[in-house]
Amino acid sequence: MTGVQSTGDPFVRFQEVQKSYDGETLVVKNLNLDIANGEFLTMLGPSGSGKTTCLMMLAGFETPTHGKIVLDGGPLNDVPPHKRAIGKVFQNYALFPHMTVAENLAFPLHGRKMGKAEVEERVQRALDMVQLGPFGGRRPMQLSGGQQQRVAVARALVFDPKLVLMDEPLGALDKQLREQMQFEIKHIHDNLGITVVYVTHDQSEALTMSNRIAVFNDGIIQQLAPPADLYERPDNAFVAQFIGENNKLTGTVTGVDGDQCSVELDSGEKVSAMSISHAGVGQKTMLSIRPERVMIAEEAAGCDVHVNARVQELIYLGDHIRTRLTVCGRDDFVVKIPNSTDRAGLVPGNEISIGWRTRDCRALDMPDNL
Amino acid sequence: MTATDIHTGEAGAIVTADGQPLKVSLARALRRQRLFALALVAPLFIFVAVSFIIPIADMLFRSVENGIVEEILPETVKALATWDETSGELPDEAVFAAMVADLKVAKQNRTNTKVGQRLNYERSGMSSLFRSSGRKAARIKEGPYKDQLIKADKDWGKVVTWQVIKQFSPGLTPGYYLAAVDATQTPDGSIEFETSEKAIHTKLFVRTMFMSVAITLTTLLLGFPIAYLIATQPAKISNLLIILVLLPFWTSLLVRTTSWIALLQQKGVINDILVFVGIISDDGRLAMIHNATGAVIAMTHILLPFMVLPLYSVMKTIPPTYMRAATSLGAHPWPAFWKVYFPNTIPGIGAGAILVFILAIGYYITPELVGGTSGTFISNRIAFHILNSLNWGLAAALGAILLAIVLVFYLLYDRIVGIDNMKLG
Structure with a gap:
């Protein structure tokens, strides 16, 4: 069509x-x-x-x-x-x-x-x-x-x-x-x-x-x-949250460079993200990352952005494992890990390293309810 | 429990763990429930039996019951058995002797007037014949009785007197039913119908049916749009409309009927307005009450809720998307209404129509008050026979025929529309 x-x-x-x-x-x-x-x-x-x-x-x-x-x-x-x-x-x-x-x-x-x-x-x-x-x-x-x-x-x-x-x-x-x-x-x-x-x-x-x-x-x-x-x-x-599953991180825009921007998260980390619909430098923004775009362990090594996370919960769903993490102060961060991956270290309470690519992280407007 | 744990008896029937057949065990488990259900139903059942089934059975019995002649004139009835009523000759001496004997006993018990009154329904003059003869028969000491009795009252010399007595001596009689359809049985056994001017009961039955159908149609014509409006308005408005429809229920039937008299009479509100506006002249005031028109108007008003409520309850269940679907499929709103909406309201129309018709056909108070002579129903005639003429047998026969008509209509309805399609709410 x-x-x-x-x-x-x-x-x-x-x-x-x-x-x-x-x-x-x-x-x-x-x-x-x-x-x-x-x-x-x-x-x-x-x-x-x-x-x-x-x-x-x-x-x-x-x-x-x-x-x-x-x-x-x-x-x-x-x-x-x-x-x-x-x-x-x-x-x-x-x-x-x-x-x-x-x-x-x-x-x-x-x-x-x-x-x-x-x-x-x-x-x-x-x-x-x-x-x-x-x-x-x-x-x-x-x-x-x-x-x-x-x-x-x-x-x-x-x-x-x-x-x-x-x-x-x-x-x-x-x-x-x-x-x-x-x-x-x-x-x-x-x-x-x-x-x-x-x-x-x-x-x-x-x-x-x-x-x-x-x-x-x-x-x-x-x-x-x-x-x-x-x-x-x-x-x-709204669209990010309404369509599919979405991980939210909140922070403040510190600078815009072309189609990218740098954001200081509420917990202090500095990350880069795609500049989409935030209100400008100095304004609050919501970062959106799809759960399947987040990497863990060795895979995270090749990513642009790295943060530490604590494993909270593992839910076995057959083809993948839903993992709930605490990331940058938010405990509703979800990662979908394919069942084929080595799951060593994925134990509730463990500290792991996760990462994602800048182009998968979008700096959006700050919704009222967040 | 695994499948092998299920106990089976000798014949392979399943038994419970303690060896009882499963069916017996189930029946016992359900017995308490059944008894409980029965106990809940019992008060109503007894009430219905006492107040409904027994009176109807009694009415049906009264409409054919005729034990009074044989009870009061036992010897005469026996003696008349051998008399050939078609011979044209008076009965023999033995019958007259028996009659005198019976009259003496009856006079003592003061029952001679009763039998006279009963036979008077069949032939006028019988009441006075028995009243006067009761006195005179007491003076007849010895035979031959025939001449003395005829001398006491010359009616005893008429063959027809004896024919009537013989005809109504059996314990059961079709006489009341014949009278109810304006027919009489002549002494030779053939049935004769009254001329149409005198056929008052047939005329009343036909009028009752005709007016009930008219009332059913007017309630349908008036009720359908109201029910549609109520069913399609938002809850706030529809609740108010429902209250307005129910309002007449909260007013006494008598008040509603008499208020129609105030409105419709010759010097009433509506005539006054029409004269004032100039539509009719002062001496051309319309006769709208104490006739059939008045009865139809008042009864339409009174029975309207019985049409609106079943219609409303059915219309409420018809989704508004039906009409939308029909129009989106290219139907003009009017055919869409007739082809899609209307057919779905038929269960409501059926329920409302049968309810109104059955209520109308047996209505009494309203036609009595506003019906005049041209608007009285068969029920008014029944009331007349019960209260005034005291001919309870005829009243019972009329009532039984009315009941039969209602049942026939009910069966017709079931055959045509199907009683399962009826929805009252």
Whole structure:
């Protein structure tokens, strides 16, 4: 899916969109977002961050308080939901319980001037697509949660919409089924070439499926980037903490040199870090280091930064060992050590030496709660 | 415990550690629970038996019971057994002798008027015949009895008098049921229906059903939008609306009914307003009370909560995403409502309709107060027979027919909608 973002005009455009429910607070603050044709874009964020509201505005169930939304070149603000031709998969499926699966799938086709034979053929094709070919005659209640989810996906796709919205569609499924459905939805997206806007609060879901992820917090997109960028190069403290596991060290910026800066930690150590979003020299900063980028023992010798640590706790997880350390005065520093490594010296209470490379350590803004 | 530890008896049945068969042991373990459950149910069960099942059984019995003729006129009933009522001739001397003997005993016990009253339901004049003959029969000392009795009252010389007595001498009779559907059995055994002007009970049954259906429909038409509003508003507003719906429940039924009289009568509030606004003239005031219109209006108001509450409880469970899903799939909001929302409310409509209909069909106070003559229900007629005419057998037969109608509707409902689909809350 490379190059999807470079094909001329965006397919969906949010332009200075604001939304308020009570006239006092903004749920969505000045949203500008372009979505390319064929893209799988995920809106990720904690509950109350405004991501579902954005989806609702796109579907037409909520109207923007300010700004405009453009779909395929045309303004969408005054188009009622039933004329938008946007497929939507709801959190609790919203399958109609009084209709069979086939009737559910035929529902969006009825208003579209189609022969009976064509309707039947399309319904069957959609059912086959989600591997539910023989289940057309069943009622939704007679299906398992995963099957209902597939029916919901098939129903949102059966009328060939160019844009499909999914609002936490996998939230009600168990973990294994959820992972399986993530792949299936991803494959359907790849095969059909449709544009998908997907809302979730589950970061692993977002990382698995998306071309790009928009991380929402407090009504603002904190970062809009492909999954790898988001994890490896978070722009700010919120994204660093929200996506994946993150080790935090706090200190004060003492100098900036190009894209790097030097930081004096609260415990006195001086370290270098990538200069990203700190407030400038003399200001507090939060350093972010991913647990798997921290080296121990001999491996640490080749690193730019070295500090001492005390082992607090070892948690055996099969493929790796989670090690909790006290580093620079903080006792929530976690390192993931592959199971293959020699673990000599990794005993709770022992002093060890750890290190990391400067480019893996990012100096970010200081969050209020730290 | 490993699998080999499980004890098995001779036939391979599983036994517990002390050698008891598992089933016996389980039954004993559950017995306490069952007894406890039974004890909890017992008070209500006894109450229902005493206040519901026994009265209904008694009513069903009364509607066919006719022991009074045989009890008070035992000899006559015996003697009449050999008389051919279709011959057109008077019974023989033996029957008259038996009647005189029976009348003497009855006069002493003062029961002659009772049997007269019973037979008067079937043929007017019988009451006075038995009252006067009771006195006169005491003076008849010896036979031949036939001429003396006819002399005492010439009605004894009519074949039809004896036909009626013979027809109603068995201990059980279909007579009350026939009367309840405006029919009589002629002495030769054929059934004759009243002309339609005189068929008061059939007319009342039909009117009761028709008005109950009308009330059910008006409560549905008025209740559906209210229930929808309550179910879709935020909790703060919906709670207030629920209270408003329940408010009539907290007011006496009598007060609600009489307040409708104040509103709807000729010199009432609504007529006054209409005259004041100029929609109707002063002598063209609408008759809205003491007729069928008044009964339907007042009963719709009174029964409305019984429609709204089941509807609301069903609508509350319909997720708002159904409508959103339907519109996102391209359906205009109106067809989306009819094809997606409405079908899901049918269990509530069914429950509300059957509740309102069954309550309406047996309603008494409101039609009594505001129904006038064109708005009375069959229940008012039943009350009339119990309180005024004292024809309890006929009242029981009417009640039994009403019960049967309700049961038929219930079964029809079960067949068409399915009772499992009914949701009351």
